[in-house]
Amino acid sequence: MGEFRRSEVRVPVEDDSVVSVEAGGIRWLFAFTDDAALARFAEARGETLDERVLVYGAWLLDRVIPRVGGPVGIAVDAGSATGMALPPAAGIVPDSAVAVAVPVAVEGTGVRGAGA
Template sequence: MSAEALRQGNLRALVGEFRRGEVLVPVVDGSLLSAESGGIRWLFAFTDVAALERFAEARGEALPERIPVFGARLLDQVIPRVDGPAGIAVDAGSPTGFVLPPVVGIVPDAVAVDVAS
């Protein structure tokens, strides 16, 4: 992911890079690692092993199993299968971490929380 797009606040470029890139998704007990906050399920994804290692270390846990997944697959295929609103927390715990919330333009409209009824 481009730190430059993040610094400039260019969400469209950031989402495009995320969709085209491969990220590491931690797996614990056969499930994708996630956390719930504010009624949203946040799936964790990491841009490299170092970011995932920092996350695990901060939690005092061993480095979890992980699978490489293209960002587009997470957004278009995985997020719609989560029960309730879901977004992606990228590089959680890192200074360059960011979130991709479940809104139009990031996730499919059918599962976006900001779609007008």
């Protein structure tokens, strides 16, 4: 978690909103460690995702997730062999109002659950 918080990640944006999906009642934001991982993800989805913002992981966890409302996790390098999920669990997301109390299954998303 510390490494993610300190790392700059690329977050795809469309129509002035962070690209996300909802699965199982959880909103998943996408973050990528490099442009190549983002490009592979976009290609797999048949999209271009040309717009992105470069932010620190801490900004996503501390500023974005609490503002979304409801459980929100982060899919890091989704679709890649090294992808992982940061589920909306206590100890990962800072606000207990958006944390879930049980492990989150992330089946079919191409990412592995961190600690789940």
